[in-house]
Amino acid sequence: xxxxxxxxxxxxxARVISFALSDSQKVARDTVREFARRELRxxxxxxxxxxxxxxxxxxxxxxxxxxxxxxxxxxxxxxxxGGHTTSAIVxxxxxxxxxxxxxxxxxxxxxxxxxxxxxxxxxxRDYLPLFTGDRYHAATLAxxxxxxxxxxxxxxxxxxxxxxxRVLRGEKRLxxxxxxxxxxxxxxxxxxGPGLANLEAFILPRDAPGLRVHDEGDTTIGFQAMSWGxxxxxxxxxxxxWKLGGDSGIDGRRLIASLRVGGAALAVGLSRAVLDACxxxxxxxxxxxxxIAKKQAIAFMIADMRIxxxxxxxxxxxxASELEERGDATRAAAIAxxxxxxxxxxxxDDGIQVFGGHGFIRDFPLELWFRxxxxxxxxxxxxxx
Numbered sequence: 398x399x400x401x402x403x404x405x406x407x408x409x410x411a412r413v414i415s416f417a418l419s420d421s422q423k424v425a426r427d428t429v430r431e432f433a434r435r436e437l438r439x440x441x442x443x444x445x446x447x448x449x450x451x452x453x454x455x456x457x458x459x460x461x462x463x464x465x466x467x468x469x470x471x472x473x474x475x476x477x478x479g480g481h482t483t484s485a486i487v488x489x490x491x492x493x494x495x496x497x498x499x500x501x502x503x504x505x506x507x508x509x510x511x512x513x514x515x516x517x518x519x520x521x522r523d524y525l526p527l528f529t530g531d532r533y534h535a536a537t538l539a540x541x542x543x544x545x546x547x548x549x550x551x552x553x554x555x556x557x558x559x560x561x562x563r564v565l566r567g568e569k570r571l572x573x574x575x576x577x578x579x580x581x582x583x584x585x586x587x588x589x590g591p592g593l594a595n596l597e598a599f600i601l602p603r604d605a606p607g608l609r610v611h612d613e614g615d616t617t618i619g620f621q622a623m624s625w626g627x628x629x630x631x632x633x634x635x636x637x638x639w640k641l642g643g644d645s646g647i648d649g650r651r652l653i654a655s656l657r658v659g660g661a662a663l664a665v666g667l668s669r670a671v672l673d674a675c676x677x678x679x680x681x682x683x684x685x686x687x688x689i690a691k692k693q694a695i696a697f698m699i700a701d702m703r704i705x706x707x708x709x710x711x712x713x714x715x716x717a718s719e720l721e722e723r724g725d726a727t728r729a730a731a732i733a734x735x736x737x738x739x740x741x742x743x744x745x746d747d748g749i750q751v752f753g754g755h756g757f758i759r760d761f762p763l764e765l766w767f768r769x770x771x772x773x774x775x776x777x778x779x780x781x782x
Contacts, residue, residue, distance in 0.1 A: 421483070426490060440454065448622065468529060481655070484717070489669070497623055503780045504535065504574040504578075505537070511655075512524055515652075536580040540656070541571045550592055554566070569627065575627070577624055581600075584649075597646055618772060657733065659782045660734065661709070661734050664738065665741075679696075698747050702748075712729075
């Protein structure tokens with residue numbers, strides 16, 4: 398051993414993790430929390446039964462500036478850099494109010510965020526200003542396909558080269574707000590075959606020749622208030638200007654990770670809503686002479702809910718922070734999606750157990766939350782951060 402080895406300094410470096418919110422994040426959280434409390438919570442049941450999200454609610458939500466916040470100032474937006482963690486915080490609050498309505502409100506982000514991340518200068522200049530005006534503008538992303546074995550790594554929607562253009566063929570289902578969108582960001586399998594690294598995205602106007610848009614109607618067990626759409630792509634010829642990112646394309650891993658984290662953030666908010674409903678009910682509900690909150694089975698169940706909600710949130714924030722650092726967040730997003738999905742269903746089911754017979758009737762929102770939680774576990778991502 399060299400003589401100076403014992404005197405050599407060893408430097409350990411570690412990133413400091415803070416769970417404290419910045420002032421701007423607190424403002425965003427509080428603003429959206431108040432909106433969700435005032436506009437989403439009481440509308441959740443009637444909108445679910447009517448299977449619609451009112452235009453008036455969408456216009457009110459537009460004033461929050463969710464889409465415009467991440468758009469650079471050069472294109473008329475708020476110019477907030479990164480913001481993936483802030484978006485996760487906001488989506489949690491929307492999910493707390495109503496996951497279905499919250500996803501409908503945030504649907505334009507499915508189009509805007511990838512455009513900001515991967516779009517060419519011309520694409521940003523042409524499309525981003527649509528989302529900085531005073532009126533709600535619907536655009537969305539089309540990922541899911543109508544098959545039981547759906548996997549974003551192995552899309553069946555193809556983009557065949559025809560000269561300088563691409564010809565798109567395939568079908569998309571469960572397109573969020575697809576029934577009213579003016580533009581669609583359609584994901585397709587790249588020329589090199591399956592895999593997230595080979596995903597390609599195309600900006601299609603609603604009136605593109607060969608594109609047929611259908612209203613899915615009331616076809617899902619949850620998210621009834623969402624306006625779902627189905628797309629049929631029958632030889633849609635996309636010029637080079639429609640390919641997101643131009644020759645550089647997109648980072649498919651990053652895009653899918655953003656969807657997974659967004660859906661998980663909604664589920665955290667839904668789970669928190671279940672917890673906050675169970676605590677006062679368990680204190681007030683008396684069975685066999687005492688409040689059920691004093692029963693160990695119920696008390697331990699609610700305690701586990703609280704622990705899991707916090708754990709779910711930290712996983713979502715970790716994945717969102719990796720997206721902000723522009724690293725490969727695939728692993729963190731997949732872990733968050735898996736853990737949050739499983740625990741959200743457990744919390745929703747336990748909420749019904751706490752409420753007993755009341756959990757099965759529509760006088761209380763437990764059955765609605767259970768249905769919405771189930772859709773969040775099977776849909777690849779009704780929101781993006």
